[in-house]
Amino acid sequence: MREPEVTYKPESLTASRPLLWGAAVLSLIMMAPVAWLVGLSIKSNQDLMMGTDSVFRFPYTLVNYLNILHSSQVFGWLLNSVIVATGHTLGVLVLSSLAGYGFARLEFPFRRTVFVIVLFGLAVPEQAVIIARHQMFSWLNLHNTYLGLMLPGFSSAFGVFLMTQFFRAIPKDIDEAALLDNASQFRIFWKIMLPLTLPAQATLGIFTFLGAWNDYWWPLISATRKEMYTLTIGIASSQTNFAQSEGLGFLAAQAVFASLPAIIVYLIFQRHIVTAVSGGAVK
Incomplete structure (x- = not known):
């Protein structure tokens, strides 16, 4: 027909x-x-x-961008942001994928209760735990370190929820067929299930990377040494008396320069967001 x-x-x-x-x-x-x-x-x-x-009005000039190339601090801050945002994103993807697979496909005691407790993390603002987190990281001597800047973001309640829902959407017949072939749970997760969730991982990775790249609150508290500033903190620190020092045009050029990596990442992976939203991973 x-x-x-x-x-x-x-x-x-x-x-x-x-x-x-x-x-x-x-x-x-x-x-x-x-x-x-x-x-x-x-x-x-x-x-x-x-x-x-x-x-x-004319004329226009690229001298502000040329001045960035002569500023070693900006590239140091850029490197810090790349390391922190990349490590933050990888940590969220690994932990959220493992937790999402466990909540969606495995049976263990108090699974629903633990999942609800994880979702409570969506309702707790970061400002509510900032004092306890600051004291904990001070006691562990993690301030002014890359690990100290990345570690708080690893626990992503949204990431766990997203990956759990995506794993649940995959038919369980795939798991059963793999179990009949004597595949272990980790092999099923790593070889079969994880590749099917690439659109969801790309979506989560983009949002996580952009959030970590633009984060201002925690780096402002944890990074007290100038060499450990991320790009957002470094640019903000240079805005004091900008008219008498660097100049407004130079600060605007820094802001444009800082946004370029995030824009490039989004343009490269934006099609995965459409695939994840449309549910096109499993046919």
């Missing part, structure tokens, strides 16, 4: 035009601060000292 052909009526396209125009207008509003920041970054500091309205 032939499947019915899908036809698109002009009336439906006409009805959707107001929504498209509304989305376009909202996109422009959201992009306005980004365009303003980029405009500031390509203006000389002397012009900006006379007024920021010079953003809309």
